[in-house]
Amino acid sequence: MNNIHHIEFHTGSKEELFPDFSVDFPYIASRAELDKYAGRFVPWHWHKAVELFYMKSGSLEYHTPGGKLLFPAGSGGLVNSNVLHMTRAMPQTEENIQLLHIFDLSLLSGEPGSRIEKKYITPIAAAPQIELIPLFPGNAAQEAILKRITEAFRFSGEEFGYEMKLREALSEIWLMLFELSRPMLENGRTHSKSNDKIKLMMIYIHEHFAEKLSIAELAASAFLSQRECFRVFRECLNMTPVEYLNTYRLQTACRMLARGTEPVTVISHACGLGSSSYFGKVFREYAHCTPSEYRKRWQDCDT
Incomplete structure (x- = not known):
């Protein structure tokens, strides 16, 4: 897992750049020390990869065009593909650690146009009403997903079968998120x-x-x-x-x-x-x- 203290962007854009992303396995695990970011915030940006996160310590305020949400320690969520967002560490005085799984959805769907992509990936990734799926302790279904997110950080790249075990874990998390987001999917908001x-x-x-x-x-x-x-x-x-x-x-x-x-x-x-x-x-x-x-x-x- 990489420790990160700042964000990098593609030249002339605010699309986030992930230097360690590889074409043959488009995934990175990061430990963002947000209290060490200049100004303790991440400016407006977006990325094609989805962002699955867990707040280990501190609180983080997420802003999207649809509004803002505060995520305290123990909570987490999913930022959808290509969603414009910015984050700010709250409050301004304590340690703020965020753990992230960042991955391209092709890792789960396989070939473009596959049945998996059409049936399970696109309904969420292409839904304009789903910018952010929040997960908070206290809700049994959401707690179960948070548990799976944290467990998936325990896989080691050195162990045999790492890539397949990780993909299986992320696929399970995605299916759980799919079930959780069904009410949001019924809101047929069109693309803005x-x-x-x-x-x-x-x-x-x-x-x-x-x-x-x-x-x-x-x-x-x-x-x-x-x-x-x-x-x-x-x-x-x-x-x-x-x-x-x-x-x-x-x-x-x-x-x-x-x-x-x-x-x-x-x-x-x-x-x-x-x-x-x-x-x-x-x-x-x-x-x-x-x-x-x-x-x-x-x-x-x-x-």
């Missing part, structure tokens, strides 16, 4: 085009955040009017395009401060935030400390 449009505009921002961007340019990247651009951002992220752009610039600055040694002036211009005096002002409002204080705090955490 806003989900696709917001990703196009987020990608455009991630590729051009250092430049001077206009709402007209941003809207055009998703073939929308400016009015529709504002509506989609409000619907999916509960913020305006400008608020997201500025937040993304500041998050990028946080990562640069936490991981590098570039002067503050260089970082402010590289993130599209202009002069160092303006950068210092907006950064203090965002992070409640100066850029230099932030750098010291988070670089000290890695030592």
Whole structure:
């Protein structure tokens, strides 16, 4: 199981990159130490692989376009394929450990178009109403799934039959989730085009955040009017395009401060935030400390 302290992305996107994913066995187990992430949060992102998680300690707030949920220690859940989400460690002072099974659904379904894919995988993976399946102790059915999730972390890659045992365990968990999610599947919500449009505009921002961007340019990247651009951002992220752009610039600055040694002036211009005096002002409002204080705090955490 890999210990992770930060998130990586595909170039010019907010689709998460999994460097250890292999084509012949698309699965990784991770131990996310979220209290060591810069700012103790993971920004908005998505990934084709599904995310099956268990909270070992602390609490984690999950945000999706459909709302937010708090997961305390002992709870867990499933984040569906390609769902836009962000997480924040709660509260801000204690250890926060999340255990994750991350895998491509082809691991369970086999060949594209197989009976297993059509009958058991696609009904959940393609259901727009299923962004997140929460699992909490106190409910017998959900507790049983949580138990299976934690047991599946005990398999060792060194033992004979590891891959087949793990696939069997994940398949059992998936079937249990299928049964649990039947009431959600009966809600025949159609696919929202806003989900696709917001990703196009987020990608455009991630590729051009250092430049001077206009709402007209941003809207055009998703073939929308400016009015529709504002509506989609409000619907999916509960913020305006400008608020997201500025937040993304500041998050990028946080990562640069936490991981590098570039002067503050260089970082402010590289993130599209202009002069160092303006950068210092907006950064203090965002992070409640100066850029230099932030750098010291988070670089000290890695030592």
